[in-house]
Amino acid sequence: MEYSPLFEPFIELFIKGICHPIKQQIGYCIRPRAHITALTSAMDELRCTRDSINETIEAAERKRQICTEEAKQWLMMVQTAEGDVNSLDHHGCSWNCWSTYRLSKRVAKKRKKVMKLQNKVPSSIVAPSNDPVKEMPIAPMVVGQEPYMQKALSYLGDDTAGIIGIYGMAGVGKTTLLKRINNMIGRTMFDHVIFVVVSRTPDLMKLQQHIAKEVGLILEDDESEMSRGTAIFNFLKRRKFLLTLDDLWGLLDLVKVGIPQPQKFSSSEHKQKVIFTTRSLEVCGKMQASKIMKLECLKWEEAWSLFKLNVGEDTLSNSRIRSLAEVVARECDGLPLALITVGLAMSTKKMPAEWQHAVTLLKSSRLAEISGTEDHDLFSLLRISYDSLRDDRMRECFLSCSLWSEDNNDILKDNTIKAWLGSGLIDEFDDINETYSMGHSIIENLKAACLLEPGYAADRYVRMHHIIRDMALWIASDHGMNKNKWLVQANTRQARVDEWNKSERVSLMNTQIEVPPDACDCPNLMFLMLRENKHLKRIPTGLFPSMPFLKYLDLSGTSIRELPAEVGMLVNLQHLNISFTNITSLPSELGQLVKLKYLELESTWKLVEIPRGVISSLVMLRVLNLFDSYFADWNCPSEEEGVAFEEIECLTRLTAIGITVKDIPSLQRLSNFPNVSVHSLSIRELHGLTSLRLSPTILSRNKTRSLWNLILRGSDWLEELVMGNGVMSSPDWSLPHLESLWLGDLPKLEKIIWSGVMPHACLPSQPSDIDNCWLSVHQERFMDSATSIPPRTTCTELHRDGTSNWS
Numbered sequence: 001m002e003y004s005p006l007f008e009p010f011i012e013l014f015i016k017g018i019c020h021p022i023k024q025q026i027g028y029c030i031r032p033r034a035h036i037t038a039l040t041s042a043m044d045e046l047r048c049t050r051d052s053i054n055e056t057i058e059a060a061e062r063k064r065q066i067c068t069e070e071a072k073q074w075l076m077m078v079q080t081a082e083g084d085v086n087s088l089d090h091h092g093c094s095w096n097c098w099s100t101y102r103l104s105k106r107v108a109k110k111r112k113k114v115m116k117l118q119n120k121v122p123s124s125i126v127a128p129s130n131d132p133v134k135e136m137p138i139a140p141m142v143v144g145q146e147p148y149m150q151k152a153l154s155y156l157g158d159d160t161a162g163i164i165g166i167y168g169m170a171g172v173g174k175t176t177l178l179k180r181i182n183n184m185i186g187r188t189m190f191d192h193v194i195f196v197v198v199s200r201t202p203d204l205m206k207l208q209q210h211i212a213k214e215v216g217l218i219l220e221d222d223e224s225e226m227s228r229g230t231a232i233f234n235f236l237k238r239r240k241f242l243l244t245l246d247d248l249w250g251l252l253d254l255v256k257v258g259i260p261q262p263q264k265f266s267s268s269e270h271k272q273k274v275i276f277t278t279r280s281l282e283v284c285g286k287m288q289a290s291k292i293m294k295l296e297c298l299k300w301e302e303a304w305s306l307f308k309l310n311v312g313e314d315t316l317s318n319s320r321i322r323s324l325a326e327v328v329a330r331e332c333d334g335l336p337l338a339l340i341t342v343g344l345a346m347s348t349k350k351m352p353a354e355w356q357h358a359v360t361l362l363k364s365s366r367l368a369e370i371s372g373t374e375d376h377d378l379f380s381l382l383r384i385s386y387d388s389l390r391d392d393r394m395r396e397c398f399l400s401c402s403l404w405s406e407d408n409n410d411i412l413k414d415n416t417i418k419a420w421l422g423s424g425l426i427d428e429f430d431d432i433n434e435t436y437s438m439g440h441s442i443i444e445n446l447k448a449a450c451l452l453e454p455g456y457a458a459d460r461y462v463r464m465h466h467i468i469r470d471m472a473l474w475i476a477s478d479h480g481m482n483k484n485k486w487l488v489q490a491n492t493r494q495a496r497v498d499e500w501n502k503s504e505r506v507s508l509m510n511t512q513i514e515v516p517p518d519a520c521d522c523p524n525l526m527f528l529m530l531r532e533n534k535h536l537k538r539i540p541t542g543l544f545p546s547m548p549f550l551k552y553l554d555l556s557g558t559s560i561r562e563l564p565a566e567v568g569m570l571v572n573l574q575h576l577n578i579s580f581t582n583i584t585s586l587p588s589e590l591g592q593l594v595k596l597k598y599l600e601l602e603s604t605w606k607l608v609e610i611p612r613g614v615i616s617s618l619v620m621l622r623v624l625n626l627f628d629s630y631f632a633d634w635n636c637p638s639e640e641e642g643v644a645f646e647e648i649e650c651l652t653r654l655t656a657i658g659i660t661v662k663d664i665p666s667l668q669r670l671s672n673f674p675n676v677s678v679h680s681l682s683i684r685e686l687h688g689l690t691s692l693r694l695s696p697t698i699l700s701r702n703k704t705r706s707l708w709n710l711i712l713r714g715s716d717w718l719e720e721l722v723m724g725n726g727v728m729s730s731p732d733w734s735l736p737h738l739e740s741l742w743l744g745d746l747p748k749l750e751k752i753i754w755s756g757v758m759p760h761a762c763l764p765s766q767p768s769d770i771d772n773c774w775l776s777v778h779q780e781r782f783m784d785s786a787t788s789i790p791p792r793t794t795c796t797e798l799h800r801d802g803t804s805n806w807s
Helices: 005-030 032-062 069-087 097-119 146-156 174-184 204-215 225-236 281-286 300-311 319-331 336-346 352-363 378-387 392-403 413-422 432-448 466-476 565-569 588-592 645-649 664-670
Strands: 065-067 126-128 163-167 192-199 241-248 272-278 291-294 410-412 461-463 486-490 505-509 527-529 552-554 575-577 598-600 623-625 656-661 677-684 691-694 709-713 720-723 740-744 751-754 768-771 776-779
Touching: 032 065, 032 069, 032 097, 032 126, 069 097, 146 163, 146 174, 146 272, 146 291, 163 174, 163 281, 174 192, 174 241, 174 272, 192 204, 204 225, 281 291, 281 432, 300 319, 300 336, 319 336, 319 352, 336 352, 336 378, 378 466, 392 413, 392 432, 392 466, 392 486, 410 413, 413 432, 413 461, 413 552, 413 575, 413 598, 432 461, 432 677, 466 486, 565 588, 656 664, 664 677
Parallel strands: 163 272, 163 291, 192 241, 241 272, 486 505, 505 527, 527 552, 552 575, 575 598, 598 623, 623 656, 656 677, 677 709, 691 720, 709 740, 720 751, 740 768, 751 776
Antiparallel strands: 065 126, 410 461
């Protein structure tokens, strides 16, 4: 049958518009599995395409490239399509034709979407990163850094600050702060933000390669150090950049690296900055940092907050544990790393007894023994600062600071230096001022390394952080292997003899001990410090014979009234300190200590007798200190049993003396001691004397130049004190090192006269005490002008004001 061409369009329209749709709809009912198979196949193909694109992106990210927005959108649509496909319930077909029809229709619709995504694969998948800031990972819990963040950001915005140094002790949060700074800097400030970890032994070429990668600069492997530096320099010199250097241990030559030297004055259009972290203030100086910021330990509220975050409120819900946890947190002394380490270690401890044990260990400077802290290796991290000290002498001086009681946190600098000197850790100079200058230099170096901190009066005291002390004792005890090698205890009531047997150094300060062990076997003991034990009244006779190699003995600040005769058996003793005790006399056996170099008897207010021959027998003595002692009679006739100036004069090795005198001839005789400096002088009980002139005729120039401490008291008739001899032609006569001046119990003293000498040349830098004196101060006028002193002043304190004048 033939159809007329006239009907062909109608037939084609009928087939396409009616038959095919009907066939398709009927197919949904009778061929559901074919639709499902087609969708599954299309989805598998799309997954393969997606996985291939993800591999391309991962490879690009390892090369510091980023995913394009087009690719991100396509991947999100694939993820949505996959979710829709997975949500279809097509595990079987129902006998219900309507249900089968609906399922097949939905499957076909999803297949079209999948195929559309397959046909629209993004043309651009990855692109180079144009973000100058690569965000650094940081701990989720950061406490107490906001003030430092604000200060650092203000420095970065300051055109006068080119190089910025951040220093502080290990574990205080310097790296975390630097990462936070890195993460907060926006691209509007800098074209490039470069984060580099330097480490103790930096490899210059590796640093250059790292910096080049950070800025997208390609360097050849065979390029020289100079060629690399030149390439980096020319790339950065006209760009705004921030170079962050973490963990700097010494001078890093930025010129050799290729970093354009940041200028102190730079415009915002040409902003170039370097900011670095270090443990040493000295490094900040070497790097010529124009702004320096010290990162301190956390305050208590911040420290407790950080500790709680790491322990967890579940553990702290027990009230007994919570109170013990506060003690544990305080022992961490605000050091974030210690708070985190100990907090995490204690987070699983649910019994109060476990917390009590931790308190005991921390109080005994045994942090490393707390279960769970070994994985964090806290002391090994802190030890790097110790290892980086200049030499073994400085390291030994640092370790010896741990022998001072933790409860006596502020340590007088002079006491520290005396201990170093008595232990043979610093050199002996003929001039005591040079010796102490070396000691103060070591202290400042330890402070610069953040191993010591300023005390409450920074010019006179230092302190050691609790965790740093624990680390020092850990090092001294062979990394904890010999626990009692250095034994340091406080607040104990009894000295345990069994703990002393293997000890080389023992320090028991501020304890409740009344009597030390009567007998103990201490063959290795070289250092014994029992100072400031107010309850200690007696030294048993059996103690000293058990310590044949003892070199250092400190009994100062105790309540002992006598030394046993057995002290003469300490034949290797080099340092003996019995200052501030109630001792009334020295035993004659003290003269047997032929190796003794330092004898400290300061403020022995009850000392009335020193047997003849004892002082002269100490042939190795270099320092004798009887400053502010009751003993002041140095003119004993030869036929009487008592010490005289002749015994001091025969000590050929003596370099420094502190002494108490009570007559003018004794003062004059001091000036005749050759090569002996007077570092402390107490003048008392000048009976009948109404005027005292301290001048070159009484105290020679070489004696006054070394004087640190001067006391004048107990002279009932003294009306005036004259400083100088009235001759302006003797300007070298002064008291340049005077640290303290005390005038007391001088009821008739009315005036101090500076005669031919500038007042500021004879006054200490610190406030001085004046007790029980009706006083006016005068200055005799010469052609050279000098500091004016207000006349007729009733004084209770002598002090310097902000203009370096005294009133």
